[in-house]
Amino acid sequence: MIERQDVEHVARLARLAMDEVELERMRQELAGILAYVDRLRQVDTAGVEPTSHAVPLVNVMRDDEVAPGLAPEAALGNAPDRRDGMFRVPRILEDG
Amino acid sequence: MSAPAGAWEVVIGLEVHAQLRTRSKMFCRCSTAFGAPPNSQTCPVCLGLPGVLPVVNRRAVEYAVRTALALGGRVNARCRFARKHYYYPDMPKNFQISQYEEPLAEDAALEIDGPDGAPRRIGIQRLHLEEDVGKLVHEGTLETAAASLVDYNRSGVPLMETVTRPDLRSPEEAAAWLRAFRAVLLYLGVCDGNMEEGSLRCDANVSLRRAGTDPLGTKVEIKNLNSFRNVQRALEFEVRRQAQALDAGERLVQETRLWDADRAATRSMRSKEFAHDYRYFPEPDLPPLDLDPAWLAAIRGDLPELPRARRQRFVEQYGLPAYDADLLTQSRALAEYYETAVRAHANPKALSNWIMSELLRELPGDDEAALARCPVPPAHLAALVRLIDEATISGKIAKDVLVTMLRTGEPPTLIVEREGLVQVADAGALAVLVDEAIAANPRAVEDFRRGKAAAAKALVGAVMKASRGKANPAIVDRLVQEKLSRG
Numbered sequence: 001m002i003e004r005q006d007v008e009h010v011a012r013l014a015r016l017a018m019d020e021v022e023l024e025r026m027r028q029e030l031a032g033i034l035a036y037v038d039r040l041r042q043v044d045t046a047g048v049e050p051t052s053h054a055v056p057l058v059n060v061m062r063d064d065e066v067a068p069g070l071a072p073e074a075a076l077g078n079a080p081d082r083r084d085g086m087f088r089v090p091r092i093l094e095d096g
Numbered sequence: 097m098s099a100p101a102g103a104w105e106v107v108i109g110l111e112v113h114a115q116l117r118t119r120s121k122m123f124c125r126c127s128t129a130f131g132a133p134p135n136s137q138t139c140p141v142c143l144g145l146p147g148v149l150p151v152v153n154r155r156a157v158e159y160a161v162r163t164a165l166a167l168g169g170r171v172n173a174r175c176r177f178a179r180k181h182y183y184y185p186d187m188p189k190n191f192q193i194s195q196y197e198e199p200l201a202e203d204a205a206l207e208i209d210g211p212d213g214a215p216r217r218i219g220i221q222r223l224h225l226e227e228d229v230g231k232l233v234h235e236g237t238l239e240t241a242a243a244s245l246v247d248y249n250r251s252g253v254p255l256m257e258t259v260t261r262p263d264l265r266s267p268e269e270a271a272a273w274l275r276a277f278r279a280v281l282l283y284l285g286v287c288d289g290n291m292e293e294g295s296l297r298c299d300a301n302v303s304l305r306r307a308g309t310d311p312l313g314t315k316v317e318i319k320n321l322n323s324f325r326n327v328q329r330a331l332e333f334e335v336r337r338q339a340q341a342l343d344a345g346e347r348l349v350q351e352t353r354l355w356d357a358d359r360a361a362t363r364s365m366r367s368k369e370f371a372h373d374y375r376y377f378p379e380p381d382l383p384p385l386d387l388d389p390a391w392l393a394a395i396r397g398d399l400p401e402l403p404r405a406r407r408q409r410f411v412e413q414y415g416l417p418a419y420d421a422d423l424l425t426q427s428r429a430l431a432e433y434y435e436t437a438v439r440a441h442a443n444p445k446a447l448s449n450w451i452m453s454e455l456l457r458e459l460p461g462d463d464e465a466a467l468a469r470c471p472v473p474p475a476h477l478a479a480l481v482r483l484i485d486e487a488t489i490s491g492k493i494a495k496d497v498l499v500t501m502l503r504t505g506e507p508p509t510l511i512v513e514r515e516g517l518v519q520v521a522d523a524g525a526l527a528v529l530v531d532e533a534i535a536a537n538p539r540a541v542e543d544f545r546r547g548k549a550a551a552a553k554a555l556v557g558a559v560m561k562a563s564r565g566k567a568n569p570a571i572v573d574r575l576v577q578e579k580l581s582r583g
Contacts, residue, residue, distance in 0.1 A: 013373060014190070015183050052176060052378030058386040064118045064155035067125035069139030075248070076135060085134040086233065086245035089185040 002031045104304040104339050107312055108264035108331060112277060114256045114287040115228065115295040116159045122227045122254035123150030123193065123382075130293050134247035142227075142252030144189030150381055152177075156225060156254035157385065158395060159286035160200050163256060164223050165396045166284055169204030173387040177225075177379040185246055186229040194257075196376040199224035200385075207404060208269070208276045218273050219261035228253040250294075256286070262301065262312065267331035271324045274298055279403045282464060283428045289462070291323050298327055303348075304338050313338075314348040318362055320355045330355035334362050406431055414444035423452055429467040433474050440478035447481055454498055471505035472498070480508040488512065489519050493565050519568050523575065526559070526567055530575045533558040544580050552576050 007027045011018050018026065069075075072085055081088040121128055124141035141148045164171050178196040204220035230248040234241040258277070264270045278296055281287040288295050303315035318334055321327045334353070341348055353362040401409070403425045410421035410431075425431045430451075437447045451461075455477070459466045480497060483489045489497065489512055500511050512518060520526055533555050534541055540558075543551035552573070559572045 013181070013183065013375070052380065053383055055383070057383035059388075060383050061152045061154040061157065062125075064120050064153050065125060066120045066127045069124070069126045069137060070143070072133065072135045072138075075138045075143060081243075083245055085136075086247050087135070087185070088243050088245055090243060091241045 002027055002034055006030075103307055104335075104342065105307045105309075106264075106266055106335050107262045107303050107305060107315075108267070108270045109262040109301045110258075110260045110264065110270060110274060110327075111299045111301070112258045112260075112274065113228075113297045113299075114258065114281055114289075116156050116254040116256055116286055117288055118153055118155045118159070118254055120153060121252040122153050122156055122225070123252055126252065128253045130295075132249055134245075135249065137249040138251065142188075143248055144187075144251075150193065150379075152382060152385070153254060156256075157200070157387070158391075159254075159284075160223065160225050160256045161387070161392060161395050162284050162399065163258075163281065163286055164201030164204055165392070166280060166399050166402060167204035167206055167220060167223075169201040169220065169223060171201045171387070171392060172198055173389065173392065174198070174384060175200050176384045177382045178376045179379050180226075181375045184229075185244060186232050186251075188230070188248060188251065192227060192229060193379055193382070194226035194376075195224035198384075206273065206277055206280065208273050211266075211269075216263075216269070218263045221259045221261050223256060223258045226255050226257055227251070228255050262303075267328045267335060270300060270331055271328040274327055275324055276403065279426060279462070282462070283400055283402055285400075285428075288464075294322070297322060300327065300331055302331055302334050302338070304335065304342060313342075314350050316348065316350065316362075317352045318355055319352060319365070326355055326357055329357075329360065330362055333360065337362070400428065403431075410434075414438065414448075416444060416448055420445075420448045420452065423456070423461065424448060427462045427464055427467070429464040430461040433467055433470075437474035437478040437481075440475050441482045441485075443481055443485055446485070447477065450477060450481060450498075454495065458502055471503070472501045476501055476507050483508055483512060487519060487568055489517055490565060490567075490569060493517050493519070496565075517566060520563055520566050523571060526563075526571055527575055527579075529559045529562050529567065530555070530572065530579055533562065533576075534579060541580065552580060555580075 004023060004027055007018075007023050007030065011023070011026070076082050076085070076087065079087045115128075118128060120126060121142055124139050126139050126142055127137045129137065141150055161171055175195060175198040177193050178198075179191040180194045180196070181191045183190050199222040201223040202221065204223060205217050206220065207215045207217050210216035228250050230246050230251040233245040233247070235243050235245070260273070264273055278287075278289045278291075281296070282289050290296065298321040300318045300321060301315045302318065303313040305311065305313045316334060316338070318330050321330055333355075338348055352365045354365050355362050407418075407421045407425040410416050410424060411418055414421075416424070424434045434447065434451060437451075438444050441447070455470075455472065459470060461467070477498075480494055480501070483497075484491055484494050493512075494508075497508050497511050497517065500506065500515075501508060504511075537555060537558060540551045540554045544555075555576045556569065556572050559576070560567055560569060
């Protein structure tokens with residue numbers, strides 16, 4: 001079962017601020033997902049190789065060639081703040 | 097094994113991030129060129145915009161495989177990429193694509209010379225591929241900054257992370273290992289090794305334990321070691337700090353500390369809560385690798401001779417002292433330079449001397465680019481040494497000629513001819529100069545006759561000076577001796 005403090009922990013890792021109502025709603029939604037995963041775990045998978053992909057592909061690689069990307073102006077298009085051609089973000093370390 | 101910190105044994109492991117020398121990034125085709133204007137080498141993939149699909153750069157995989165094989169590692173032909181999650185603005189996706197449970201290679205090693213000269217095998221636990229993050233510029237210092245500026249040009253540049261086993265036993269040894277590792281990367285051509293530009297970065301884990309005991313002490317990670325000197329200084333500081341704390345009966349905390357070169361001290365980084373809760377999971381956008389054995393074999397077949405092997409060969413093949421061989425093999429470019437010169441003129445020791453004492457004073461021997469640009473190609477240096485060996489010019493004149501060669505890029509023969517530097521070996525012409533010197537230095541002649549053999553040297557010197565260094569000193573010496581003895 002997922003506890004409220006687990007949700008708070010994950011929210012903090014993702015830097016998401018959540019109020020009481022959101023925390024409880026998220027707890028219930030995550031609990032539903034985990035219950036579903038629990039059901040999946042009951043399936044007998046002995047002899048089935050673990051996979052991280054649904055498609056049977058390996059070695060998708062490309063040659064080491066350069067192609068033009070975005071112009072700096074376009075790259076900064078969504079920047080909430082900028083200075084000297086760079087993204088400007090709030091200070092990094094929290095107090096204490 | 098010595099214990100520099102008294103009763104404590106030092107245990108060090110290194111984590112090295114090497115930027116692979118590819119043209120394009122790890123998962124997209126943006127350029128990796130250093131020094132471009134901020135945010136001019138980005139695209140939706142390396143900016144972490146939604147809906148993009150990363151694709152692995154084959155060259156980056158090849159370079160990491162090449163390194164792993166050169167260091168005797170076990171390549172995991174089947175391996176995967178994983179997402180490593182943390183929240184920091186240098187990484188726009190809030191996760192870094194790395195490798196976790198299935199690294200590209202494991203169980204490699206790199207040998208260095210131990211304190212007693214015997215080889216020491218330093219284990220490499222793992223070697224994996226990942227992407228670099230953006231570059232942060234803080235307004236003010238990290239602690240006082242109100243804001244940070246981010247340049248994502250470096251975001252997505254291929255990195256190879258190499259993690260050693262805790263086999264290093266002193267700060268000097270750690271620095272020596274890093275030098276040896278850098279040399280291997282340069283030989284393999286997989287990394288330019290430029291520590292100032294951040295192409296090679298090092299973190300260190302260090303702990304102390306009671307000499308002769310097994311359990312490891314509390315380890316501290318030190319970041320920001322961007323030169324060999326800083327690696328050694330930071331570790332020396334940290335060893336002292338830990339020994340003092342332990343001697344005073346204090347307990348150390350496991351933490352990450354930052355090396356501050358200006359203050360010559362490490363300081364604790366305010367630890368971010370949950371900093372190590374990375375929630376790795378397999379990268380769903382990248383299918384696994386299952387490397388073709390034929391490709392791996394081809395990469396193995398293409399490996400160059402590595403620094404230590406070459407050093408050994410230089411000692412055996414050219415009869416060089418270990419010291420010379422060590423210096424000359426510090427980079428592939430320098431070793432090739434030397435061997436090309438020796439092929440042009442077979443005087444291995446003289447060429448080694450000229451490279452070590454004259455050439456390396458002008459340019460760094462571990463700088464491949466500087467060596468490639470060197471105005472004195474190996475054939476010219478060989479020609480210079482040949483001129484000395486054939487007694488066409490003296491060693492003293494040769495030094496002047498080299499100065500001109502470095503400036504103009506001309507071959508030595510041309511300079512010697514143009515400036516009339518050919519050594520005078522004509523005994524008749526030299527005899528005149530010797531007679532003049534004897535006539536001008538009656539005191540020296542008298543000293544010699546009273547039994548001061550050294551007085552002859554003054555006369556030889558006078559002749560050399562009169563010839564502006566062009567006289568053949570051996571012939572002058574013989575003539576002076578003859579004339580003085582004859583009375």
